[in-house]
Amino acid sequence: xxxxxxxxxxxxxLKEPISLxxxxxxxVITGVDIRLGYNHRGVEKVAEDKNWTQNxxxxxxxxxxxxxxxxxxxxxxxxxxxxxxxxxxGLYIRYLVSELERVHSHLLWLGVxxxxxxxxxxxxxxxxxxxxxxxxxxxITGNRVHYAINTIGGVRRxxxxxxxxxxxxxxxxxxxxxxxxxxxxxxxxxxxxxIAGVGMLSKEQALSLCAxxxxxxxxxxxxxxxxxxxxxxxxxxxFKVCTADTCDxxxxxxxxxxxxxxxxxxxxxxxxxxPDGDIACKAPRxxxxxxxxSRYEAPRGENIHYIKxxxxxxxxxxxxxxxxLGNYPATVEMLRNGFIADxxxxxxxxxxxxxxxxxxxxLIGARNGEESVVRMSDLRRQALARPRxxxxxxxxxxxx
Amino acid sequence: xxxxDIVESLKRDLGAKALELTNxxxxxxxxxxxxxxxxxxxxxxxxxxxxxFLSTITGLDTGEAFEFLYHFASPVxxxxxRTTVPRSDPRxxxxxxxIPGAVLYERELQEMFGVVVEGIPxxxxxxxxxxxxxxxxxxxxxxxxxxxxxxxxxxxx
Numbered sequence: 001x002x003x004x005x006x007x008x009x010x011x012x013x014l015k016e017p018i019s020l021x022x023x024x025x026x027x028v029i030t031g032v033d034i035r036l037g038y039n040h041r042g043v044e045k046v047a048e049d050k051n052w053t054q055n056x057x058x059x060x061x062x063x064x065x066x067x068x069x070x071x072x073x074x075x076x077x078x079x080x081x082x083x084x085x086x087x088x089x090g091l092y093i094r095y096l097v098s099e100l101e102r103v104h105s106h107l108l109w110l111g112v113x114x115x116x117x118x119x120x121x122x123x124x125x126x127x128x129x130x131x132x133x134x135x136x137x138x139x140i141t142g143n144r145v146h147y148a149i150n151t152i153g154g155v156r157r158x159x160x161x162x163x164x165x166x167x168x169x170x171x172x173x174x175x176x177x178x179x180x181x182x183x184x185x186x187x188x189x190x191x192x193x194x195i196a197g198v199g200m201l202s203k204e205q206a207l208s209l210c211a212x213x214x215x216x217x218x219x220x221x222x223x224x225x226x227x228x229x230x231x232x233x234x235x236x237x238x239f240k241v242c243t244a245d246t247c248d249x250x251x252x253x254x255x256x257x258x259x260x261x262x263x264x265x266x267x268x269x270x271x272x273x274x275p276d277g278d279i280a281c282k283a284p285r286x287x288x289x290x291x292x293x294s295r296y297e298a299p300r301g302e303n304i305h306y307i308k309x310x311x312x313x314x315x316x317x318x319x320x321x322x323x324x325l326g327n328y329p330a331t332v333e334m335l336r337n338g339f340i341a342d343x344x345x346x347x348x349x350x351x352x353x354x355x356x357x358x359x360x361x362x363l364i365g366a367r368n369g370e371e372s373v374v375r376m377s378d379l380r381r382q383a384l385a386r387p388r389x390x391x392x393x394x395x396x397x398x399x400x
Numbered sequence: 401x402x403x404x405d406i407v408e409s410l411k412r413d414l415g416a417k418a419l420e421l422t423n424x425x426x427x428x429x430x431x432x433x434x435x436x437x438x439x440x441x442x443x444x445x446x447x448x449x450x451x452x453f454l455s456t457i458t459g460l461d462t463g464e465a466f467e468f469l470y471h472f473a474s475p476v477x478x479x480x481x482r483t484t485v486p487r488s489d490p491r492x493x494x495x496x497x498x499i500p501g502a503v504l505y506e507r508e509l510q511e512m513f514g515v516v517v518e519g520i521p522x523x524x525x526x527x528x529x530x531x532x533x534x535x536x537x538x539x540x541x542x543x544x545x546x547x548x549x550x551x552x553x554x555x556x557x
Contacts, residue, residue, distance in 0.1 A: 036526050037525075037527035040527045045538055210452075210453050210501030211501075228475050293480060304455045304456055319458040325504065326456070328504060329500070330501075
């Protein structure tokens with residue numbers, strides 16, 4: 001006896017509202033079908049009618065959490081098309097904002113993961129600390145979400161000594177607090193038991209389904225654009241690619257925690273090694289005909305833009321692939337053979353937005369077609385009750 | 401393995417199948433193959449060059465033909481496989497048998513360009529709504545969005 005549960009589309013899951021139809025037998029999910037496009041805005045088509053500068057701001061609005069990654073990916077591609085060499089200081093400031101954005105995105109995600117696992121103090125602590133990095137971003141760029149610091153040929157705002165000191169101070173506080181909270185997480189056995197063994201994705205599956213970002217890294221695939229294809233300043237920075245081999249939600253938490261600590265290191269290196277000089281160079285209005293592939297490691301994985309120019313001030317074609325799209329086939333595999341009560345947690349392991357809002361889930365009886373509506377809060381209550389019904393991995397260890 | 405080594409090695413392995421092989425920038429190798437050679441070329445890249453990771457597939461409308469770029473990445477370089485199909489008969493084989501993660505990108509190409517991917521395991525629409533009219537392919541260059549006339553119920557006050 002199998003049922004189909006449609007989830008969505010009206011919830012801000014995975015950047016866009018998406019619809020997932022889960023086939024379940026009892027509590028176990030046997031099949032997942034994804035339907036996209038409820039919030040398709042046709043950005044690629046619109047980009048063909050805008051000029052290079054307008055497109056920076058259009059690209060920035062593709063995502064509301066990693067807005068800087070799309071704008072940077074686009075700008076570094078256009079700079080290569082125009083054969084520009086942005087000054088070093090501008091590049092350092094641009095990628096400093098990148099790493100600060102990664103910190104804010106991962107802290108946000110960690111809080112949501114804690115919330116979904118029923119560890120709400122973890123959520124409140126990480127979100128309180130996220131304010132520190134949001135304030136730093138506001139101080140550097142003037143904005144909290146759409147930073148608008150990129151321009152073709154560099155950045156739009158400079159850093160002064162006072163701001164540099166404030167960033168270092170903020171990062172030192174964040175590092176101290178992060179380390180403390182992560183020890184707290186490690187010594188909370190119910191939290192570790194709740195997330196261990198949930199949402200399994202083997203290394204072979206991660207490779208064949210082209211998973212990217214922390215999802216792939218948690219399955220033991222050390223794939224990071226900053227290391228494999230170092231762009232701009234990343235070949236001058238000292239960092240390592242964080243991986244885990246547990247292939248579950250615990251692994252994804254551990255990868256993001258380690259990436260946070262690596263990002264703090266990178267921010268300090270960039271602030272201390274900030275070169276003198278200009279922050280931007282002058283860009284031409286038009287680009288010569290040509291094509292370029294620009295890759296960028298966003299907080300959620302590889303972001304790729306393909307840009308083709310035709311000699312005018314507008315692109316001939318802009319193709320954008322955001323990391324979440326690459327992770328959908330892997331998501332389907334993670335949900336398969338999982339429990340209904342694990343859906344919020346497995347979703348949360350990919351993108352935090354899913355859990356922001358109260359949503360409704362409709363249960364359709366496969367035999368009689370009868371529908372009953374379940375609120376997401378009820379689903380979450382089931383999720384919290386799940387460890388009591390056993391079946392979770394006991395004696396799991398936090399590998400930090 | 402540097403880019404030049406990979407280009408030389410690809411030249412040896414593919415022979416006449418490689419219609420064009422360029423290396424315009426560091427870690428960017430562009431390879432052009434005929435549509436019939438696409439699946440064997442992708443299999444070779446996956447097995448010999450560690451290019452199992454498909455970033456995405458870009459579709460381009462060049463007027464009389466459609467061009468598709470398969471963006472592959474290996475730990476040392478990226479290889480971009482280009483193939484062209486005529487607009488009059490836009491058919492090309494699916495690579496899902498070799499790279500299972502390609503299915504979403506191929507579904508997107510089908511609905512956005514009106515091409516036929518032969519042997520795709522799941523050929524439904526991905527992004528466009530269910531009531532989207534047939535024969536409308538938004539990413540073709542000759543397709544223009546016309547904003548429907550706004551109707552205010554009861555007329556303007």
